[in-house]
């Protein structure tokens with residue numbers, strides 16, 4: 036046998052917290068999300084009060100190769116900025132023609148997706164539900180639960196890369212706001228085409 040062998044990697048993820056004792060997560064606080072929320076006044080007021088942790092996720096250090104599969108968990112904490120639910124920054128993949136799968140472990144949320152042509156897709160996360168993010172779609176996790184964190188496990192091609200800049204500059208076309216009965220999806224007043 037001449038096949039090179041590499042060891043299998045076992046990583047433990049907690050089903051409720053999403054956290055792994057084996058790695059250090061990357062953390063995004065409110066101060067890392069300047070300009071991303073629609074209500075600027077509410078953002079500044081909340082930041083003055085406390086620079087809360089909005090989400091964290093794992094970069095498992097998988098080689099950036101087409102033959103590899105990057106994976107990890109994403110944990111988005113409950114809360115709102117004004118009426119807008121806590122969310123991740125969101126991104127396109129640098130290699131636009133790559134997809135991703137998210138499996139909801141716990142919590143309740145939404146995956147907001149849009150492609151460069153302006154098609155918008157929204158899928159709900161409930162535990163046990165997998166969301167397939169098609170190639171070419173930017174994606175953002177949004178926690179719509181009043182208290183519980185939204186925990187997902189994700190996997191994508193190792194060479195996909197991350198383009199955060201496009202969303203940082205333009206935003207998503209739609210935003211998700213809290214209502215008395217749940218949530219509503221509305222046009223993003225700050226979107227720049």
Ligand code: MN
Pocket residue numbers: 126127128135174191
């Ligand atoms: Mn992605």
